[in-house]
Amino acid sequence: MDLGLDVTERDGYTVLAVRGEVDVYTAPRFRERLIELVSEGKHRIVIDLEGVDFLDSTGLGVLVGGLKRVRSHDGDLALVCTQRRILKVLEITGLTKVFTIHESVDAAVGDGQG
Amino acid sequence: MDRVVELEIPARPEFVGVARMAVGALAGIRPGLAYERIDDLRIVVSEACTSAIEMLAHQPPPADGRPAGLRLRCIDGPKTLEVRIEAPGSAFDSAFPASEPEADVDTFRISLIRALVDDAELRTTPGGAELCLTLHRDAAAVDVDGDDLPG
Numbered sequence: 001m002d003l004g005l006d007v008t009e010r011d012g013y014t015v016l017a018v019r020g021e022v023d024v025y026t027a028p029r030f031r032e033r034l035i036e037l038v039s040e041g042k043h044r045i046v047i048d049l050e051g052v053d054f055l056d057s058t059g060l061g062v063l064v065g066g067l068k069r070v071r072s073h074d075g076d077l078a079l080v081c082t083q084r085r086i087l088k089v090l091e092i093t094g095l096t097k098v099f100t101i102h103e104s105v106d107a108a109v110g111d112g113q114g
Numbered sequence: 115m116d117r118v119v120e121l122e123i124p125a126r127p128e129f130v131g132v133a134r135m136a137v138g139a140l141a142g143i144r145p146g147l148a149y150e151r152i153d154d155l156r157i158v159v160s161e162a163c164t165s166a167i168e169m170l171a172h173q174p175p176p177a178d179g180r181p182a183g184l185r186l187r188c189i190d191g192p193k194t195l196e197v198r199i200e201a202p203g204s205a206f207d208s209a210f211p212a213s214e215p216e217a218d219v220d221t222f223r224i225s226l227i228r229a230l231v232d233d234a235e236l237r238t239t240p241g242g243a244e245l246c247l248t249l250h251r252d253a254a255a256v257d258v259d260g261d262d263l264p265g
Binding site for chain 1: 127128130131134150153156157161163164218219221222226229
């Protein structure tokens, strides 16, 4: 099972685009990449979930862990997600109230500038 | 008529996707489960298998030296689809904890299992525990004889 993790810089934000299935097998790579980014000083992070086919509680744990890390550096972590199946998981677990969720990367990087 | 499909996977993270894929494919054979509900079931199967794998990783290996496995028994009936996941020991403790969970992930897991299937019941078996997950098919898609399959 392949997990894609592509990092780009956009308008002062680090965008991590995730592709594939995030579960107990692939989540450790996702977690490690996020930890690397934070330790490199990237504290304004946007995670693009549009390419994610599957996300369970293990993946949610990675997202929450990432948010805690960047906030400890006065940073922030926002999500990009329009997929109903992923939004449903975020809603059931109450995380739509924890994360700022945008419809596009453009909206996510623009939002912080306002 | 019920059809039973069984699958045994090693209790290792790389096999959770196999369980998800197999159950998802089976769930779509008969009518009566919308694609969204099959997606829900895939999530709950993933949660259950992950819970068992994480618990078993902290337990001593079996005395016979064989790696622990998870046995999935899918009972595909005209009105319900049941997925029974059997694992050794107290493998589902994080999915059905005796007290309120402390870790975020455990809280998320419990919320998802409760929300996404019609029924989730934990049973004790001679060698461990069995988590029984049930989805009810949409009654409009199932005829009175339950003879909903072509041919």
